Amino acid sequence: MGRHFPSDPQVCGHLMTDGTLGRTGKMALTSWLLAPIRAPRALPLLPGAIDDAMTREGTATCAPSAATTGAKRKSPSSSSGVNPFSIASRAASAPSTSSRRGADPNPETLPRGDYHLPNHPSSLLRYEPAAMSCTRDEYEQLWRFADSVAPTPNPMNRNVNLLRKQATFGATYRFGAQVSQRVDLPSRDTWPALVRRCVDDAVQRVDPSDGARDSYRANVAAHVNWYPNGRSGMGRHRDAEPDLVPGAPIFSYSFSSASADGLPRIFDVYRLGAKRPIAAVPLSHGDVLVMAGTTQETHEHGVRATAKRAYAGESRINVTVRAFKPGSLAVRVEK
Ligand SMILES: O=C(O)CCC(=O)C(=O)O
Numbered sequence: 254m255g256r257h258f259p260s261d262p263q264v265c266g267h268l269m270t271d272g273t274l275g276r277t278g279k280m281a282l283t284s285w286l287l288a289p290i291r292a293p294r295a296l297p298l299l300p301g302a303i304d305d306a307m308t309r310e311g312t313a314t315c316a317p318s319a320a321t322t323g324a325k326r327k328s329p330s331s332s333s334g335v336n337p338f339s340i341a342s343r344a345a346s347a348p349s350t351s352s353r354r355g356a357d358p359n360p361e362t363l364p365r366g367d368y369h370l371p372n373h374p375s376s377l378l379r380y381e382p383a384a385m386s387c388t389r390d391e392y393e394q395l396w397r398f399a400d401s402v403a404p405t406p407n408p409m410n411r412n413v414n415l416l417r418k419q420a421t422f423g424a425t426y427r428f429g430a431q432v433s434q435r436v437d438l439p440s441r442d443t444w445p446a447l448v449r450r451c452v453d454d455a456v457q458r459v460d461p462s463d464g465a466r467d468s469y470r471a472n473v474a475a476h477v478n479w480y481p482n483g484r485s486g487m488g489r490h491r492d493a494e495p496d497l498v499p500g501a502p503i504f505s506y507s508f509s510s511a512s513a514d515g516l517p518r519i520f521d522v523y524r525l526g527a528k529r530p531i532a533a534v535p536l537s538h539g540d541v542l543v544m545a546g547t548t549q550e551t552h553e554h555g556v557r558a559t560a561k562r563a564y565a566g567e568s569r570i571n572v573t574v575r576a577f578k579p580g581s582l583a584v585r586v587e588k
């Protein structure tokens with residue numbers, strides 16, 4: 254009964270533990286998530302947002318338009334492209350900070366539930382606020398871990414580093430022009446507790462039938478982003494990199510130094526080629542966001558930076574759990 258992903262003729266092919274594709278080589282999109290998805294609603298548009306998907310559908314490509322990204326910007330997933338994980342900046346013409354004229358509105362609070370992107374019924378965003386616990390000790394342990402992580406040079410200006418640090422536990426993760434620092438710990442047991450718990454939680458959310466959960470578990474790794482304050486964001490990008498298993502769900506966990514009292518960070522969703530976000534998800538301490546189905550094919554996402562003073566003293570950690578192709582894995586996880 255677990256398979257209630259919006260049925261769609263599209264296929265994604267999940268990897269088996271030996272690295273080959275599943276039985277038919279074509280697994281329906283129904284194959285990943287355990288909990289049934291009964292009636293996904295369209296993700297509410299931001300106030301004033303116009304989803305012009307219908308008018309653009311015929312012409313939209315994987316490359317963001319020059320109008321969106323600046324004439325020199327390439328597709329975020331192209332190997333020669335600008336780093337999709339750069340902090341949004343005026344130089345990159347990624348409109349994200351509140352300094353921009355006509356700043357994007359904040360989303361209303363979003364009820365827990367399953368959503369698809371407007372006009373894209375095969376996409377899925379599952380939003381579960383405050384679904385993951387995190388003690389202060391766990392937060393602090395993972396925060397301190399960033400001391401051992403080298404900063405990432407800003408791809409727009411390599412003389413400065415991104416405010417946000419990042420590292421990938423268990424896999425080599427290449428995106429855009431960068432390779433995320435791989436954390437080479439000998440086994441998952443030695444990862445910080447919060448990362449381990451996110452991985453375990455994500456794996457439990459995968460449907461055990463037909464080997465999907467075993468496959469996910471065997472190929473899982475965790476990418477961690479450390480945001481020191483509101484000014485640190487993440488530029489718009491897709492998580493459709495060649496190292497990842499195509500179509501496998503990405504489980505994203507948000508934590509705040511201020512725990513439940515923290516302010517939400519805004520996770521903007523952009524249709525490819527659209528200048529402004531069409532929708533947004535407020536992410537607070539303990540929130541779980543699952544991106545699945547065709548989400549990465551048609552839309553980008555990013556974390557909005559803000560200069561608002563209220564955010565100055567709040568750090569944030571984001572853990573994303575993903576399935577990597579075997580060649581990218583550093584730690585193989587036995588069943
Ligand atoms: O920090 C977040 O919420 C987003 C992280 C993200 O999009 C990524 O790591 O690819």
Ligand SMILES: [Fe+2]
Nearest residue numbers: 490491492554
């Ligand atoms: Fe992402």
